[in-house]
Structure formats: structure tokens, C-alpha cells
Amino acid sequence: MSNERNVVVAIFVATVVVWILFDFEFYAFFSTFFNGYPGNYTASLTPPFMATGVAAAFFTIALLVYPVWTKGVRESGVDFK
Amino acid sequence: MVDLSVALSVILLIIFLTFYYILNRKSEIGGAAETAGYENPKQFMRDTLGSRPRLLSVSAFLNDDAKSIGIRYLIASIFFFFIAGTFGLTMRLNLTVPNPYLLSPDEYNVLLSEHATLMIYMWAVGSAFAFAYYLLPSHLKVARDTRGTYSSAGFWLWFLGGVLIIYSRTAGRWYFYPPLSLQLGPNQAGLLEWLAVIGLEMVFLGVMITSIVVILMIWKDRGPEVKWTNMSIFSWSVLFTALMIVFSAPPLMVGLGMLFYDYFNPIFFTGPTHQVLLFTILFWFWGHPIVYVAVLPYFGLIYEIIPRFTGKPIYSYGSAVIGLGLLLLLSEVVWGHHLLNSGLGIYWDLFFSITSFAVVVPSAITVFNFVASLWSADKIRITTPMLFVINGIVDFIIGGVTGVMQVNQGVNQLVHGTYFVTGHFHFIFMGITTGISFAAFYMIFPTISNGRTYNVFLARLHFYFTAIGSLIMAGAWTLGGLVGMPRAVAGYLPIFQTYQDVSIFGGIIIGIGQLIFLYNIATSWLKHPTLGLENALEMVPAAEVAGSGGR
Amino acid sequence: MKDKIRKELIFISAVVAILVGSAILNAALISDISSSVAQENGSIPAGAYVIHVTGSQWVWTFTYPNGTVTHDFLSVPVNTTIALIVNSTDVIHDLYIPQMDIQAYAVPGNNNTVVFRPSGTGSYFFECVEYCGEYHYKMTGTLQVVA
Numbered sequence: 001m002s003n004e005r006n007v008v009v010a011i012f013v014a015t016v017v018v019w020i021l022f023d024f025e026f027y028a029f030f031s032t033f034f035n036g037y038p039g040n041y042t043a044s045l046t047p048p049f050m051a052t053g054v055a056a057a058f059f060t061i062a063l064l065v066y067p068v069w070t071k072g073v074r075e076s077g078v079d080f081k
Numbered sequence: 082m083v084d085l086s087v088a089l090s091v092i093l094l095i096i097f098l099t100f101y102y103i104l105n106r107k108s109e110i111g112g113a114a115e116t117a118g119y120e121n122p123k124q125f126m127r128d129t130l131g132s133r134p135r136l137l138s139v140s141a142f143l144n145d146d147a148k149s150i151g152i153r154y155l156i157a158s159i160f161f162f163f164i165a166g167t168f169g170l171t172m173r174l175n176l177t178v179p180n181p182y183l184l185s186p187d188e189y190n191v192l193l194s195e196h197a198t199l200m201i202y203m204w205a206v207g208s209a210f211a212f213a214y215y216l217l218p219s220h221l222k223v224a225r226d227t228r229g230t231y232s233s234a235g236f237w238l239w240f241l242g243g244v245l246i247i248y249s250r251t252a253g254r255w256y257f258y259p260p261l262s263l264q265l266g267p268n269q270a271g272l273l274e275w276l277a278v279i280g281l282e283m284v285f286l287g288v289m290i291t292s293i294v295v296i297l298m299i300w301k302d303r304g305p306e307v308k309w310t311n312m313s314i315f316s317w318s319v320l321f322t323a324l325m326i327v328f329s330a331p332p333l334m335v336g337l338g339m340l341f342y343d344y345f346n347p348i349f350f351t352g353p354t355h356q357v358l359l360f361t362i363l364f365w366f367w368g369h370p371i372v373y374v375a376v377l378p379y380f381g382l383i384y385e386i387i388p389r390f391t392g393k394p395i396y397s398y399g400s401a402v403i404g405l406g407l408l409l410l411l412s413e414v415v416w417g418h419h420l421l422n423s424g425l426g427i428y429w430d431l432f433f434s435i436t437s438f439a440v441v442v443p444s445a446i447t448v449f450n451f452v453a454s455l456w457s458a459d460k461i462r463i464t465t466p467m468l469f470v471i472n473g474i475v476d477f478i479i480g481g482v483t484g485v486m487q488v489n490q491g492v493n494q495l496v497h498g499t500y501f502v503t504g505h506f507h508f509i510f511m512g513i514t515t516g517i518s519f520a521a522f523y524m525i526f527p528t529i530s531n532g533r534t535y536n537v538f539l540a541r542l543h544f545y546f547t548a549i550g551s552l553i554m555a556g557a558w559t560l561g562g563l564v565g566m567p568r569a570v571a572g573y574l575p576i577f578q579t580y581q582d583v584s585i586f587g588g589i590i591i592g593i594g595q596l597i598f599l600y601n602i603a604t605s606w607l608k609h610p611t612l613g614l615e616n617a618l619e620m621v622p623a624a625e626v627a628g629s630g631g632r
Numbered sequence: 633m634k635d636k637i638r639k640e641l642i643f644i645s646a647v648v649a650i651l652v653g654s655a656i657l658n659a660a661l662i663s664d665i666s667s668s669v670a671q672e673n674g675s676i677p678a679g680a681y682v683i684h685v686t687g688s689q690w691v692w693t694f695t696y697p698n699g700t701v702t703h704d705f706l707s708v709p710v711n712t713t714i715a716l717i718v719n720s721t722d723v724i725h726d727l728y729i730p731q732m733d734i735q736a737y738a739v740p741g742n743n744n745t746v747v748f749r750p751s752g753t754g755s756y757f758f759e760c761v762e763y764c765g766e767y768h769y770k771m772t773g774t775l776q777v778v779a
Contacts, residue, residue, distance in 0.1 A: 004456070033564065035777075036750035038665035039733035042491030045661050049489055049654055056650065057482040060448060061475055067455040068471055072463045079464045079537045080524050081389065081617035186766050193763075254763050260740065261723040261765055357724060357739050400640060422726065423737040424672040424744035427662055434658050438651045445647040449640060489654070490662045490669060494735045498726055498761025565730030567761045570769035574757060 011062045019055035026050045082188070082250065089248050096241070103143050127226045134614050135215075137529040145229035147298070150236055151215030152529065155522070157240050158207030162515075164247065165199035166595060168192040173588035176581050181571045189571035190252040197255035198277075202284050203243045205375035205510065208518045210291055212382060213319040215525065217295070219619045220313040222304030228294045235294065239287030245280030249273040254569065256364050257281075259350035260357065263343055275344045278337050285334050292323035299323075314395065317402050318381025321409040322374050329370040329413060336363035361420055369416035373408060376477070376509060379517040380405060380447055382618075383470050386520055387451065389617045390467045391458030396450050404446035411440040421493050430490055437488040444481055448474065465540040469520035472548040476512020476555075480505050483559055500580070501562025504555040511551035511591075519547070519598070524618040526602075532610030539601040546594025554587030667747040670718070670736035674745035680715040681708065687718070687725030687738035687760065690767040704773030710753050718744045726762030729775055737762060750777040 030043035107122065114125035127146040134148070135141060141152035172192050175183040184192070218226065251274055253262035262274055299320045303312070339349040340360065350360050384395055395401055417425070417433035451474050455461060483505040487493050496502065526535055558566075561580030566573065573581060662669065667677060676682060683706070684695040694702045708714050718727050720738035728735040729748070736746040760771035 029563075034731055034733055035752040035754065035756070036732045036748055038491065038494070038668035038748065039731065040751065041661060041664050042495065042733050045657060045664070046489055046491050049657055050486055050492065052650055052654070053482045053486050057478050060452065060478050064452050064455065064471065064474055064478075067452075067458065068461055068463070071455075071458060072461045074463045079540065080466065080527060080534070181769075186769065190763075190766065190768075252765075258724055258762075261763070264723070264765065355741070357741060361724075397636060397640065420737075422670045422735045424670045424739060424742055426671045426674075427666050427669050430669060431659060431662055434662075435655050438655045438658075441651055442644065442647060446640075446644060449643045453636075453639070485654075489658050491665065491733060494668075494733050495730060497735055498728060499730075565728070565757070565759070567728070567759045567769075569763040572769040574759075574772060576757075 007066060008063070011059060011066070014062065015055045015059040018058045019051050022051035022054045023047050082191075086248060086250075089244065093241075093244055093248075096244070099139075099142055100237075106143055123229055124227065127229055134528040134616075134619070136531050145233040147214050147218045147223070147226050147229070147232065150229070150232045151211050151213070153236055154207050154211035154214060155529075157236075157243075158204050158211055158518075161199050161203035161207065161243055163595065163599075165196050165204060166592070168196040168199070170588055170592045172196065173585045175571070176573070177585055179573050179575045179578065184571070186571040187252065190254075191250050193569055194251045194254045194277075195247060198246050198251070198281070199243065200510070201255060201371060201375065202246075202281070202288075203239075205514045206288060206371075207239070208514070209319075209322060209374065209378040210288075210295070212315075212518075212521050213295055213322075213378060216385075216619055217298060217316060217319065220316050221299065221302065221307050223298065223302045224304055225302065226298075227302075228297065231290055232294050235287040235290030237287070238283045238290070242280040242283030242285075242287060245283065246277050249276035249280060251277035253277065256361070256368060257337070257340065258364070259340060259343060259360050262340065263347065263351055275341060278341045278344075282334065282337050282341070285330055285337070288326055289330055289334075292326040295319060295323045296327070313381075314384040314398065314401050314405070315378070315381035318377050318384070318405050321405050322377045325370050325374055325377070325409050325412065329367045332363045333367035336360055358420070358423060358425070361423065362417075365416040365419045369419065370412055372506065372509075373412040375514045377405060377408060379473070379513045380408075382517050382521050383451060383473065385618060386466055386470050386517075386524065387454050389524075390462045390464060391454065391460070393454070393458045396453035396457055400446055401450050404443045404450065407443035407446070408440070411436065411443060415440050418488060418493075421490065422497055434488045434490065438485070441481070441485055444477075448478060448481075465537065465544055466520035466524050468541070468544045468548075469516040469523075472544070473512040473516040473520070476508045476516070476548075476551070480508030480512065480555075483508065495565070496562050498567060499562035500558040500566045500568045503568045504557075504559030504562060507551065507555040507558065511547070511555065515551075516547065519543070521618060525616045526605075527612045528614050528616040528619060530606060530610070532612040532614055533605050533608055534612055535605045536601050539597055543594050543598045543601065546590050546597060550587045550590030550592075550594060552587070554584045554591065557581075557583035557587060667745075668734055670734075670744045670746045672742050672744055676715045676717075676745060677713055677747060680713045680747065682715045682717065683708070685716050685718045685727060685738070686721060687727065687764075687771075688721040689723065689765055690760075690771045692725075692727065692758070692760070692771060692773055704771075705776070706758070706773065707776040707778060708750060710750055710777050710779055713747060713749045715745060715747045718746065723764050724762050725760045725764050725771065727758065728761040729756065729758040731756045732775075735761065750775075753777045753779050 026047035030047060034040055034043045110126055111122040114122035117125055119125035123145060126144055135152050137152055141149040175181055175189055181189055253274055299316055343349050343351060384401055388394055415433060415437045417429055418437045421430050487496055523540060557580045561577055566577040566580055682697055686693040691703050694706050718736045718738045720740045725738035726735060727738055732748040734746050734748045736744045754777055756775040758773050758775050760768060
């Protein structure tokens with residue numbers, strides 16, 4: 001149980017890092033891409049939102065992949081049932 | 082184009098000849114039924130066949146019991162999947178250079194429209210009904226199957242509608258926006274555009290009949306031991322899908338009727354007193370729910386597949402059903418987000434952005450349930466169907482998140498109408514609709530092939546090609562859309578060359594994967610049967626999969 | 633069993649919290665850029681440089697206040713509020729200027745208004761992003777922002 005909790009916490013910490021990275025990433029991308037109003041409003045307001053999206057996807061995919069990675073066994077027997 | 086139409090006419094002829102063969106056979110069965118004391122020969126056939134497994138063979142087209150209808154839908158939807166897939170790949174190949182070189186813009190637009198229409202109505206809806214008809218009689222322990230005639234009529238309407246859509250060479254995209262779809266003339270590809278409207282109306286009639294039959298099957302025909310509280314989650318998902326179709330198809334059926342009238346007497350969507358945006362509203366009232374039709378039954382299949390490879394029940398049966406039910410309700414109120422920039426105003430945008438944020442909640446409940454089911458397992462057997470399921474969930478998460486991003490008005494104005502949208506829904510359609518269909522197909526393959534098994538290595542190869550190919554293709558589109566690459570174009574500005582090339586590479590990988598699938602099925606069919614006829618998805622009793630919510 | 637529901641509730645409340653935050657952010661953004669959201673007969677800010685845009689198969693026509701007409705080419709002064717009144721003569725088009733972050737459907741019979749204000753000189757592209765028939769892909773053009 002505590003191991004599982006540690007894994008979730010570790011994934012969450014990684015998610016925060018991803019969020020920060022993508023916040024800067026989207027901010028850099030939008031502020032160079034847009035060159036006028038309303039683009040500059042989008043560039044200043046939406047990077048946290050977009051980064052939350054990427055981070056949420058990262059968090060959920062990591063949660064999904066972790067049990068598959070640790071508990072997954074490849075059997076050579078029957079494949080379909 | 083001429084060759085294509087000749088080929089299609091031949092196909093049409095074959096279909097009609099088969100139909101006459103059925104009529105012929107019917108009279109033979111009538112004799113046998115009379116001897117057995119049946120007044121209705123079809124009921125005699127259905128009772129004789131029971132809910133036993135059915136083979137993937139042409140004989141399914143001659144019987145109208147539920148499982149045979151399922152096999153019919155399976156054969157037909159895979160047939161249309163390969164046609165539409167070829168169209169899609171041809172489009173990709175035409176985009177290797179910025180200016181169209183392989184096809185004329187007209188031909189490209191025809192392929193574009195047909196790819197979309199066939200994939201949605203014939204593949205996504207068709208394969209959902211295939212598994213519904215095939216699996217439900219077993220899941221629900223249906224004792225007597227009384228509506229075969231209606232199912233059969235629904236199937237043929239749907240099938241002939243699809244053939245007419247191909248034949249019409251429509252270039253109106255899958256949304257048939259007037260006035261574009263009303264433009265006739267040899268220089269626009271819409272010479273037979275009205276035929277596509279008729280075909281689509283036939284598809285709708287077929288799908289409506291089928292949905293009502295499925296609802297009645299779940300509601301009335303359940304065996305006495307199957308209660309609402311222990312019905313399989315797949316049955317719930319099919320029930321919600323069928324209800325969604327019945328709720329939201331009528332507006333577009335009416336809209337298509339008005340559109341058809343406009344070909345002869347333009348009064349509704351073109352002409353002096355027209356209102357152009359009216360059709361788009363009618364369209365999206367159906368057009369948004371249909372994309373949930375393409376995921377809901379497959380969520381049900383994921384819920385059925387996971388317990389069979391983890392050996393543990395689904396994390397929460399209740400929240401699974403509630404999540405799917407909320408998806409049904411909320412997906413009915415988000416359709417306006419397809420028209421955020423059409424001039425309907427900021428309050429329209431505000432309302433539909435809030436409902437679109439709300440529809441994420443049931444999707445999150447569903448994904449949480451999948452993930453938690455995997456966490457609560459002791460071991461997860463990584464088989465080909467399970468790989469498809471895991472990849473499907475990953476693709477759904479990516480596709481879902483890129484979908485929610487578009488709800489933001491600032492982002493929407495950047496990505497609406499670009500390849501970002503194409504990438505978003507191809508993630509979901511490739512991962513969920515296509516991937517889960519293949520997963521379920523592999524699971525029932527020993528049954529429908531009379532006890533043969535597929536080559537596991539080739540099946541894995543098929544999985545990796547499909548998964549990696551769609552990730553590359555849809556990923557390149559998503560990134561390209563973010564810098565303004567417009568979708569639905571026969572040519573493009575040279576600055577988008579890289580994104581197009583990468584997605585072509587991905588598309589070719591997917592194409593090779595599907596050829597591997599065909600080769601695998603063909604060679605497996607030539608082997609001698611070695612297995613029993615049971616498969617886990619259809620026949621393993623609930624107790625053995627630790628109560629995945631009853632069967 | 634209670635533990636299960638608790639975990640599920642934690643996840644769902646986190647999702648709901650993120651969504652509520654996103655919805656508030658979106659509402660704030662819409663109110664900030666409300667004049668740049670396409671709206672039929674929307675209000676035009678005072679002193680705006682008004683350009684009539686007509687989409688037709690398959691060319692964009694721009695009519696400037698002084699009567700000049702250009703095709704597939706739009707030249708506007710920098711740091712000026714520009715109002716586009718977008719219309720169509722035949723089918724539905726969609727004027728899309730990615731680097732300004734604006735987009736408006738060109739609907740026959742409707743006048744959709746959208747406002748933007750370029751802040752840097754240079755050459756940008758615009759496109760039609762609503763499929764409009766055979767040569768839809770050729771409905772692109774250049775936006776020139778001049779000092």
C-alpha cells in the first residue's frame with residue numbers, strides 16, 4: 001500500500017515538472033508565434049491551461065503504464081482468452 | 082473513377098443476386114419449418130440456431146438470427162474499413178508534394194469525403210453493431226430471438242446506403258454543408274451528390290431500425306437471470322449507444338430530407354429566404370453524438386476485455402455504468418462547440434465551452450476505472466487484445482486532452498479547421514474504434530473461424546504497426562495544426578512539408594499493418610482447426626472472470 | 633469498498649477542479665477578446681480600420697475604406713485596430729489568420745465581424761479552413777503588416 005502511494009507521489013512530482021516545462025514551452029511557442037491581438041492575450045493566458053492538459057495526459061498515461069510495466073507478463077500460451 | 086463505378090455496379094449486382102438466392106432458400110426452409118410445426122419459417126431457423134456461435138462466412142447473409150446479423154455487420158464493416166482505408170492512404174500519397182500530382186483536386190475531395198463518411202457510418206457504427214449483435218445474445222442469455230426480419234432489413238438499408246455513398250462520388254465532406262453540397266455540375270465532383278444524400282438517409286433508416294431492435298433486445302428479451310443490476314457493461318454501453326442514436330439522428334434525417342428537396346426546389350438552405358447556418362446546427366446536433374457512438378460501445382468492450390486478462394473484476398461496476406450514462410447525457414449538449422467561430426456569438430461559445438468541459442468528467446470516470454482495474458490486478462497478461470486495449474486507452478487520453486484544449490476560445494481560434502482537429506480524432510478513432518475492434522475480433526476469432534487460431538507473432542506485428550503508425554501520423558498532424566496547417570486540402574503551403582511527410586510515413590506504416598492483418602487471417606484460415614469453439618468474450622461464465630458485472 | 637469510492641472521489645474532484653479552473657480561465661479570455669470572436673453584426677470599436685472581406689470560390693476579396701480592392705492579399709498598418717467584416721457570395725468559407733489568432737466563418741447572407749490588432753510588421757499567411765469545393769486548398773493569401 002505504502003509502495004503504491006510512493007509510486008503515485010513520484011508520478012505526481014514528475015507531472016509537476018512536466019507541467020512547469022510545458023508551461024514555459026507553450027509560453028515560448030505562443031509568444032513567438034503570435035504577433036498581435038488577440039493572439040497576445042491567448043499567449044499570456046492559455047499556456048498554463050495547455051500545460052495542464054499535457055501534464056494531465058502525462059499523469060494518467062504514467063498511472064496506466066506503471067501497472068502494465070510492473071505486473072505485465074508475456075505468456076507464450078493462448079493469446080486470445 | 083469509371084473503373085471504380087463499374088466495379089461497384091458489379092458488387093451491387095452480386096448483392097441483389099444474393100438477395101434472390103435468399104428468397105429461393107426461404108421457400109426450402111419453409112418446407113422444413115412446416116414439418117416441424119412452425120408457422121413462421123424464420124422463427125424456426127432462429128430457434129434451431131439458438132445462440133450458438135456462428136462462422137465468419139457468407140451463410141451469415143442467409144440467416145437472420147442475431148448472431149448471423151452480427152457476422153454480416155462484421156464482414157461488411159471490415160470490407161468498408163479497407164475501402165475507406167485505401168482512400169485515406171491514397172490521399173496521403175497525393176500529399177507528398179505541396180501541389181497535387183497524383184490526383185486532381187476533385188478526386189482528392191471525393192476520396193476525402195468518402196473516407197470520412199465510410200469510416201464513421203460504415204466502420205465505426207457497423208463494427209459497433211457487429212459486436213453488439215454477436216455478443217449480446219450470449220451476454221443477455223436471450224431465449225427467443227424474434228426480430229430477425231427487422232434486423233435484416235436494417236442491415237440491408239445500411240449496407241446499400243453505404244454502397245450508394247461510394248457510388249455517388251460525393252465531394253461534400255461528411256457534413257454536406259449546403260450551399261456547397263447543392264452545387265451540381267461536372268466540374269465540381271458533386272454530380273451525383275443527391276445520391277449520397279439518399280444513401281445517407283438509407284444508412285440512417287437502417288441504423289435507426291437496428292438501434293430500436295437492440296434496445297428492445299436488451300429491454301425485453303433478456304433471460305430471466307440477467308437483471309439490470311448484473312447486466313454486462315458491454316450491454317449497458319450498447320444500450321446507451323442505441324439510445325443516443327435514437328435521440329439525436331432524427332434532426333439530421335429531417336435536415337437531409339430538406340436538403341434533398343433543395344435539389345429540386347431550393348427554398349430551405351439556399352435561395353432568397355434561406356438560412357445557411359440552419360443546416361450546420363441540424364448537422365452537429367447529430368454530428369457530435371455520432372462521434373460518441375464511435376467510442377461508447379468500445380468502452381464497453383474494454384470493460385469486458387480487461388477482466389479476462391487480469392483475472393480480477395472491473396474496479397467499480399457502478400461507476401462504469403454511471404460514467405457511460407453521463408457520457409450519453411452530456412454528449413447531447415456539447416454539439417455547439419463545432420460552430421464556435423461561425424458568428425453565433427460569445428454567449429453561444431461560453432455555453433458550449435462550459436458543457437464541453439463538463440463532458441470530460443464522465444470520460445475521466447471511465448479512464449480512472451480502466452486504470453484502477455489494472456492497478457488492482459495481481460498480474461496482467463500482455464496478449465495481443467490487451468496490447469490493443471492499453472494502446473487504445475493511451476490514445477484516448479492523448480486524443481481526449483487535445484480535444485479539451487480546443488474548447489478554450491483562444492486556442493480554438495488557432496486550431497479550428499486545422500490538422501490539430503484531424504489529429505485529435507484520429508488518435509481516438511485509431512486507438513479506440515479501430516484498435517478495440519481488432520482486439521475484440523482477435524478474441525472471437527477462434528469461434529468465428531471454427532476453431533482456428535491466428536499467428537500470434539503476426540498479430541503482434543499488426544498491433545505494433547497500427548499503434549506506432551497512428552501515433553506518428555496523428556502526432557504529426559496535431560503538431561502541424563498548432564502552427565496553422567489547414568485540414569481537408571488537396572495541396573498545402575511548402576512550410577508544412579515536414580509535418581505532411583511525417584504523417585505520410587505514419588500512414589504507410591498503418592497500411593502495411595493492415596496488410597499483415599489480412600495475410601494473417603488468410604493464412605490462419607487455411608490451417609486445420611485445433612481448438613474448441615468457445616471464446617472468452619462470448620462464453621466464459623461470469624464466475625470465471627470474477628464477476629465483471631455479470632454476463 | 634469505502635476506500636475504493638474515496639480514491640475515485642479524489643480523482644474526480646481533482647478533474648472537476650482542473651475543469652472549473654479551465655472554464656473560468658476560458659470565460660476570462662472570452663471577455664478579454666470578445667470583439668475578436670466572430671459574431672454576426674458584432675460591434676466595431678471606434679476608430680477601427682474597417683475592411684470588408686468577401687469569400688468566393690476560390691478567392692478572398694478585400695475592400696479597404698478608401699475603395700481599393702485586393703485579391704488574396706491584405707495589407708494593414710501595424711498597431712492599428714482592424715475590423716474585418718466577413719461575408720461570402722456562394723458557400724461557407726472560414727477566414728483564418730493563425731498568427732493573429734483570429735478566425736471567422738464567411739457565411740452567405742451574414743456579416744461576421746472580427747477584430748485584430750497586429751503588433752509586429754512582417755508577412756504572414758492566411759487561409760480558408762472551411763472546405764469550400766474543388767480548389768479549397770488554393771484559397772490562401774498573404775497578410776502584409778506595414779509600418
